[in-house]
Amino acid sequence: MQFEEKTIQRQSIFKGHIFEVAVDDVELPDGGLAKRELIFHKGAVCVLALTPEGKLILVKQYRKAIERLSIEIPAGKLEIGEAGSEEAAALRELEEETGYTTENLTLLYDFYSAIGFCNERLRLYLADDLVRVENPRPKDADEFIELMEVSLEEALSLIASGDICDAKTIMAIQALQLLRK
Amino acid sequence: MQFEEKTIQRQSIFKGHIFEVAVDDVELPDGGLAKRELIFHKGAVCVLALTPEGKLILVKQYRKAIERLSIEIPAGKLEIGEAGSEEAAALRELEEETGYTTENLTLLYDFYSAIGFCNERLRLYLADDLVRVENPRPKDADEFIELMEVSLEEALSLIASGDICDAKTIMAIQALQLLRK
Numbered sequence: 001m002q003f004e005e006k007t008i009q010r011q012s013i014f015k016g017h018i019f020e021v022a023v024d025d026v027e028l029p030d031g032g033l034a035k036r037e038l039i040f041h042k043g044a045v046c047v048l049a050l051t052p053e054g055k056l057i058l059v060k061q062y063r064k065a066i067e068r069l070s071i072e073i074p075a076g077k078l079e080i081g082e083a084g085s086e087e088a089a090a091l092r093e094l095e096e097e098t099g100y101t102t103e104n105l106t107l108l109y110d111f112y113s114a115i116g117f118c119n120e121r122l123r124l125y126l127a128d129d130l131v132r133v134e135n136p137r138p139k140d141a142d143e144f145i146e147l148m149e150v151s152l153e154e155a156l157s158l159i160a161s162g163d164i165c166d167a168k169t170i171m172a173i174q175a176l177q178l179l180r181k
Numbered sequence: 182m183q184f185e186e187k188t189i190q191r192q193s194i195f196k197g198h199i200f201e202v203a204v205d206d207v208e209l210p211d212g213g214l215a216k217r218e219l220i221f222h223k224g225a226v227c228v229l230a231l232t233p234e235g236k237l238i239l240v241k242q243y244r245k246a247i248e249r250l251s252i253e254i255p256a257g258k259l260e261i262g263e264a265g266s267e268e269a270a271a272l273r274e275l276e277e278e279t280g281y282t283t284e285n286l287t288l289l290y291d292f293y294s295a296i297g298f299c300n301e302r303l304r305l306y307l308a309d310d311l312v313r314v315e316n317p318r319p320k321d322a323d324e325f326i327e328l329m330e331v332s333l334e335e336a337l338s339l340i341a342s343g344d345i346c347d348a349k350t351i352m353a354i355q356a357l358q359l360l361r362k
Contacts, residue, residue, distance in 0.1 A: 002325075003242065003243040014195060014202055016218040018298050019298060021195055024245060028323055030325075032322070032323065034323045035198075037199040038245060038246050039200075039246070041298075044297075061184065062184035062185055063296050063297070064205060064217040064219060065219050065220070065293075065296060065297070065298055066293060066300050070296055072296070077297075109351055111347055111351055112251075112346055112348065113294050113347075113348050114294040114295045114301055114348075115244050115246060115247060115251055115253070115346070115348075116199075116225075116246070116258075117222075118295060120295055141213070142209055142213065142215045144183075144209065144211075159290070162291070165292050165293055166292055166293050166294075166296040167292050167293065167295075167296075167349070167352060170292055171352050171355065174352065178355065178358055178359065181359075
C-alpha cells in the first residue's frame with residue numbers, strides 16, 4: 001500500500017520564536033488533493049529526575065496555552081545549535097530548573113508530542129544518582145517555577161487530581177512505575 | 182508564590198481547520214512583559230484497543246508533519262459539538278478506523294499533548310472486549326491507513342525500532358505493560 005503525501009506547495013503562515021506554521025497542499029496516494037496544517041518546532045528534552053531518596057523532581061509552573069498551573073517534569077526546548085546534543089540540553093535544563101546534575105543519564109523514549117500536526121520531537125531521559133550543583137546556572141528570566149520532590153505514590157495522586165495533566169510527565173511516571181515493578 | 186500570566190493583548194495569526202494560532206502579550210508575575218506563541222486545538226481522543234486474543238490494534242499511516250510513516254493507536258479529533266461527548270467520539274474513531282466497537286470503554290488518562298504552547302487535550306481510553314461491527318462507518322476520505330494487530334512484545338519492539346514514535350501510543354503501551362504486570 002502506498003501512503004506518502006506529496007507536497008505540491010507550501011504556504012508559510014508564521015515564523016515565531018517557538019514554532020513556525022505552514023499549510024501544505026498535498027497529493028494523496030489516490031491522486032486526490034488535501035491541505036495539511038503544520039507546526040514546526042525545534043524539539044525539546046525532558047527529564048525523569050530521581051533524588052538520592054528516590055523522590056521524583058517536579059516543577060510547578062503557569063501554562064498560558066491552558067491558562068492554569070501545571071506540575072511537570074523538568075523540560076526545555078533545544079536551543080540553536082543543540083540538535084545532536086540532546087544530552088547536554090537535558091543536563092542544562094536539569095541544572096537550571098532544579099540545581100541538580102548527574103553522570104547517569106539514560107534515554108528512555110524519543111518521540112513526537114503531537115504527531116498529527118506538529119513535528120516537535122522530545123527526548124525523555126532518566127537522570128539517576130543526582131548530585132547538587134554548588135552554583136547552578138540561573139533559570140530563564142521569564143520562568144517562574146516552584147520545585148517539588150514527591151514519591152511515586154504522590155505523583156500518581158497528582159495525576160488522579162488533574163494537577164499533572166501533560167503527556168511527557170505521565171509517560172515519565174509510568175516509566176517510573178515500570179522501573180519499580 | 183504568584184504564577185499567573187495576565188493577558189495584555191492577543192494577536193490572532195491564523196484560523197485553520199485543525200488549529201488556530203495566536204500570540205499573546207503577557208504580564209509576568211514580577212511585572213515584566215513577555216510574548217507567548219500559542220496553538221488552540223479542539224481536542225482529540227485515542228484508544229488502547231484490545232482484541233479478544235489480547236492483541237493491540239495499531240494503525241499505520243503517513244504523517245505529513247514528520248514526512249514519514251508512523252504506527253499509532255486509533256485516534257481522531259473531536260468534531261464540532263463533540264465536547265463533552267468524548268466517549269462517543271472514541272467509539273466513532275474506533276469503529277471507523279478498525280471496524281470494532283465495545284461496551285467496555287474506560288478512561289485511562291486525560292492530558293495535554295504539548296502543554297508548553299498548545300491546548301490540545303487528549304483522552305486515552307481502554308477499549309476491552311472488542312466486537313466486530315457488521316457494516317462499520319467508513320473512514321474519512323483523506324485517510325489512508327493500514328491496520329495491524331500486535332502482541333505487547335511486538336509493540337515494544339516497534340517502539341525500540343522507532344516505528345512507534347508518538348507520545349499517545351507510547352503512553353498506551355506503557356499502560357498495557359502496567360495492566361499486564
